[in-house]
Amino acid sequence: MSSLGQIFAMLVAIACMSCTMTTAQNCGCASGLCCSKYGYCGTTAAYCGDGCKQGPCYSSTPTTPSGGGGGASVQSLVTNAFFNGILNQAGSGCAGKSFYTRSAFLNALGNYPQFGKGGSSDDTKREVAAFFAHVTHETGHFCYIEEIAKSTYCQSSAQWPCNPNKQYYGRGPIQITWNYNYGAAGKSIGFDGINAPETVANNPVIAFKTAFWFWMNNVHSRIVSGQGFGSTIRAVNGGECGGGNTPAVNARVGYYTQYCKQLGVSPGNNLSC
Secondary structure (H helix, E strand, O other): OOHHHHHHHHHHHHHHHHHHHHHHHOOOOOOOOEEOOOOOEEOOHHHHOOOOOEOOOOOOOOOOOOOOOOOOOHHHHOOHHHHHHHHOOOOOOOHHHHOOOHHHHHHHHOOOOOOOOOOOHHHHHHHHHHHHHHHHHHHOOOOOOEOOOOOOOOOOOOOOOOOOOOOOOOEOOOOEOOHHHHHHHHHHHOOOOOOOOOHHHHOHHHHHHHHHHHHHHHOHHHHHOOOOHHHHHHHHHHHHOOOOOHHHHHHHHHHHHHHHHHHOOOOOOOOOO
């Protein structure tokens, strides 16, 4: 072979190796992990957010939407009867009764299409049950928009420095708390979480979006990877686990098993923490 031919053959071989390496990077992630736009596996926003290729992506425009659900859609599970069955247990004087609506829930859900996906039909039902179990506990059956025991909840942060005139106590369905959560959620959703955290208590759609934002960043992967409801308690309020607040844990588990029964699915294992 001539030297020119040898050089050409080497270039072809290098190109083929490059193709192979690129393909190898394009994931094949384990269940519950997202394939990032750069071809790596993980569960945080860097992997499951914008450009996510496969897995439980939660960007509003994933490159390749993941399957899952097995025919069970969140919309079909969260009926008016299901949603209002929770809401109607709140007292008539509760501010949340005129704030939280199924319409606002579904509106916010449209920005998080991977909620309830990435697993089986049973996983979809369990995720819906788990979400509403925590929401029911955090808000008192949709009674409260804001936390009762208000505090500043400011942690020193270079990225999300607190506004000294604002407080970052729990607001919304999942009672999002702390300046760093408000800042990151606001950036993702499109509101100023640091300087206007009260937006969460004034706009029901944004309120539900913060709940989905927190859930998809911290809880969703635990459901689709089969870690059980107990793991979701640890993600939402880990301080209750290990005897920290057993009555609260039991209440969450009670709501979860109740909603699983309503949705016709076994609650699975590892219910407590």
